Amino acid sequence: MPAFTYQRCTSLSEATGLLERQEGIMPMAGGTDLLVGLRSGKFNAAVVLDIKEIPELKVLEEGRRGITIGAAVPLNEIINFAPVRQHIPLLVQACRSIGTYSIRNRATLGGNLCNASPAADTAPALYCLGALVNVAGPRNLRTVPVEEFITGPGKTALQKGELLVSVTIPKPYPVGKGVYLKASRTGSVDLSSVGVALQKWGKEVRIALGAVAPTPIRATSVEKAVNQEALTDWYRAADRVKIDIAPISDLRGSREYRYHLAEVLVRRGLEQVMEV
Numbered sequence: 001m002p003a004f005t006y007q008r009c010t011s012l013s014e015a016t017g018l019l020e021r022q023e024g025i026m027p028m029a030g031g032t033d034l035l036v037g038l039r040s041g042k043f044n045a046a047v048v049l050d051i052k053e054i055p056e057l058k059v060l061e062e063g064r065r066g067i068t069i070g071a072a073v074p075l076n077e078i079i080n081f082a083p084v085r086q087h088i089p090l091l092v093q094a095c096r097s098i099g100t101y102s103i104r105n106r107a108t109l110g111g112n113l114c115n116a117s118p119a120a121d122t123a124p125a126l127y128c129l130g131a132l133v134n135v136a137g138p139r140n141l142r143t144v145p146v147e148e149f150i151t152g153p154g155k156t157a158l159q160k161g162e163l164l165v166s167v168t169i170p171k172p173y174p175v176g177k178g179v180y181l182k183a184s185r186t187g188s189v190d191l192s193s194v195g196v197a198l199q200k201w202g203k204e205v206r207i208a209l210g211a212v213a214p215t216p217i218r219a220t221s222v223e224k225a226v227n228q229e230a231l232t233d234w235y236r237a238a239d240r241v242k243i244d245i246a247p248i249s250d251l252r253g254s255r256e257y258r259y260h261l262a263e264v265l266v267r268r269g270l271e272q273v274m275e276v
């Protein structure tokens with residue numbers, strides 16, 4: 001692995017200041033993407049800034065606005081947090097689908113979003129839950145709707161000097177079932193070939209997919225078919241997903257296979273969340 005300087009930071013203002021001033025600096029939460037990327041040459045960092053001990057990034061709480069998950073909270077803590085299990089089990093399923101138990105002891109929700117993989121497993125669930133991304137810069141704080149946060153493969157809405165501080169799942173929480181369905185090459189540890197999150201909200205449904213476009217996306221055509229046209233033939237509704245997605249061929253599946261998988265998983269998901 002190329003040499004880099006490791007620096008630990010315990011305050012948000014110090015971290016954003018360093019990120020703004022210093023060239024070649026990259027924040028590290030769990031390091032499960034960053035260190036792999038540094039070793040493979042995908043990333044190049046002169047300084048790795050450890051952000052795990054910044055208090056604002058370690059928050060995990062339910063408050064008046066909803067559930068707030070600090071960017072440095074490991075996935076296993078999120079999975080075991082009672083308000084998450086009670087109100088948004090969809091997110092529990094999505095977090096659990098990532099890596100192994102030991103990876104989930106280090107990997108964070110913040111890192112999963114900031115890595116901005118089109119296949120990031122938490123993103124489709126967060127899209128369905130209407131999550132808000134809380135961002136801090138050297139001089140201001142701002143909130144970005146999660147659907148505007150990942151802007152392309154490996155690209156986010158973060159500006160120079162900014163850190164993702166936390167993600168808020170706002171109230172009201174969804175009423176109805178949610179499922180995350182993931183197809184991957186192996187039954188154990190692998191990124192998604194296609195990932196589909198569905199969340200019922202009263203009589204309506206929200207659907208989002210990963211690994212079928214340059215960013216995770218909402219299946220708005222399928223949602224329209226179900227929510228506005230009241231289509232209850234799930235085969236016909238799921239067929240509309242072809243309008244929403246633009247998959248590519250890569251080592252995790254061909255374009256054609258992904259079209260097929262997306263349709264099958266959306267149909268299975270509709271059966272599971274709409275027929276209870």
Ligand SMILES: Cc1cc2nc3c(=O)[nH]c(=O)nc-3n(C[C@H](O)[C@H](O)[C@H](O)COP(=O)(O)OP(=O)(O)OC[C@H]3O[C@@H](n4cnc5c(N)ncnc54)[C@H](O)[C@@H]3O)c2cc1C
Nearest residue numbers: 029030031032033034071098099107108111112114121164
């Ligand atoms: C064996 C293995 C299996 C995996 N399986 C899956 C899987 O099934 N599904 C999946 O989606 N992913 C998977 N991953 C990828 C990875 O574990 C996840 O994306 C994880 O959530 C990343 O979190 P992290 O805290 O380790 O991020 P890090 O590696 O610390 O950071 C990732 C990127 O985000 C940046 N960053 C981190 N935190 C912040 C912040 N707060 N503000 C700004 N930038 C930040 C870093 O600079 C880096 O560019 C796997 C990885 C491994 C090694």
